[in-house]
Amino acid sequence: MNARIDSGTDNLTQHSLLRFITAGSVDDGKSTLIGRLLFDSKGIFADQLAAVSRSKHKRTVGDTIDLSLLTDGLEAEREQGITIDVAYRYFATPKRKFIIADTPGHEQYTRNMVTGASTADAVIILVDVSKVKLGEDGAGVELLIQTKRHSTIAHLLQIEHVIVAVNKMDLIGYDQAIYDRIVAAYAEFAASLGLKDVTPIPLSALAGDNVVERSEKMDWYTGPTLIELLESLSVYDEAHGSEAHLAPFRFPVQLVARHNGHEANDFRGYMGRIESGNVAVGDKLVVQPSGQSATVKEIVTFDGALQKAGAGQSVTLLLEEYLDISRGDTLAGADAPATLLKQVVADVCWMSDEPLDLRRKYWIKHGTRQTAAKVTAVETLLDINTQQRKAVDNPAAGLKLNDIARIHLNVQQALAADAYADIRATGSFILIDEVTHQTVAAGMIRLGE
Known part of the structure; x- marks a missing residue:
């Protein structure tokens, strides 16, 4: 179970963006893990930290900061100590920018997890060592149903990278043998599911072990810390080419733009976002579902006209032909239509x-x-x-x-x-x-x- 990690910078720019989510069962420490990432990477403001320290819903003793409150924004979440809605947080390191989605663990909020996972490049599946059922004589490990459910959803949504964070290692005295048994059980389940790019890591979100700082209590673990792993995961971007750019051209029409009625020219542009592929002036397209043929006359943006554009860009396309095209239609490459x-x-x-x-x-x-x-x-x-x-x-x-x-x-x-x-x-x-x-x-x- 090894994730693809870039040793160089071929596919990783200095400030490339990684979207990832945390998932797992109830009280596995998802919110605490994100809070620890934000806190240790200096990704929170002093007033946020002060507000969390004063919170009446703290679930820690003394002056210890309850890091889970950094993402649990709803009053009901703070009162019950659970995550209900998807909470998005942004932070950055010198190597990369991140958007995190903290998703609920309760089965009744699985739909919220699906929402957060739909745009993610990576998923952190948290496994709470204190909840995993270990068989006697070193045999058998039973993973929680929500761990399996969220892994299944990650597979269905084709999330590229899966990180298995075996959390709360401090509760078992940082025992490598138990960690190895859990990793082996997840590897077996991942194989049955078809997950390929899986990387395990032992950590304690509460204590900060192997999150940002390497843990001296687990000197038997020689892999990267969580933040090092997140910084190194390969994510294709527009600067270095993307699989989306290599796919056939797809342009769902969002809006038909006309001139304001006070100009002589009959401007008719089709506005939308290029979902895949590339387009250039002169390209032959097909309008779907009608099947009409079209030719790109101009590619217009707020910053001016372009000769070509690619996946992820929002543009206005002008065509040589006068066609009946409306919102809901799709412009596709004539050589590979949908x-x-x-x-x-x-x-x-x-x-x-x-x-x-x-x-x-x-x-x-x-x-x-x-x-x-x-x-x-x-x-x-x-x-x-x-x-x-x-x-x-x-x-x-x-x-x-x-x-x-x-x-x-x-x-x-x-x-x-x-x-x-x-x-x-x-x-x-x-x-x-x-x-x-x-x-x-x-x-x-x-x-x-």
Whole structure:
């Protein structure tokens, strides 16, 4: 279990950005770990530290700082000592900038964890050594169900790097043998799941061991500290090329821009964000789902015109042709257009307290397109413990909160889609309750599976 670590700077700029989340079961120390990262890396202000020190909800003795309060911003979180909402925090070291998402551990808030994980480059799976069930005679380690659930979601969302932080090592006297057993158990589970880029690290978030400073109490561990590992993980950026740049061109149209009515020229631009690939003046495109051909005339930005643009840039495209294009359409490369789907096969995480009802219609939000959708079948349910997909005996029973399933949908208007494994932006969607307007599921499109 080894993460890909850059020894040089080929794919790592001095101030490249890494987005990561913490995940795990309840009270595994996720908020405390982030608080420790912020505190030891000088990523908090003096007034924030003073406010935490004065908090009436401190769960520490004496003058010891309760680092978990640095991320638990809701009053209910402070009162109960749990994380409910996703808390985003920013900090930087001389080598890299970071955006952290502190996600809840409670099963009922798994949907919040999915939200935080959807944009992450890396995930820290915390394992609390005091909760892991160890078999007798050195045999058998039983991981917690939430550890397995969050690892499964990380795999489904294709998060590139997984760090297994074996936390609270101080509670077991920094015992290497117990650590090795836990790492071996997770490695076995990760193999069954298909996780490849996994790095374990022993630490104590509360005491600060191996978080920013190396722990003298675990001299048997010779790997990097957590902050060293986070600084070294490879993340592709625009300056050095990105996998998103190598993918086919995809440009969901967000807005059609017209002139203000007082000019003679008939300006018509199509505004949006390039989700993958590159585009240049003169390129041949196809409008999806209509299938019309188009040619790029100009690429306009706030800072002026460009000859070419790539993934991640927000631009306005002007075309040579006068075409009927509106919000929800997709401009794609003529040589590799997206697949048009009216029947969709997808893996979904059900995020609503209300179960799936096959008799109801939902809204599907795919890129900038929103259209009516109906779930026609629930093919299989994923068993978190065994990682086996089980056939559904009674599809009419629907999906319940936190269920992960493969489903079939019919959509009213065709989607210009790709497999999630190829292009995340055009391979993902959300389902919305048409009555309450609540997001009920997040889905990943599967093609040819």
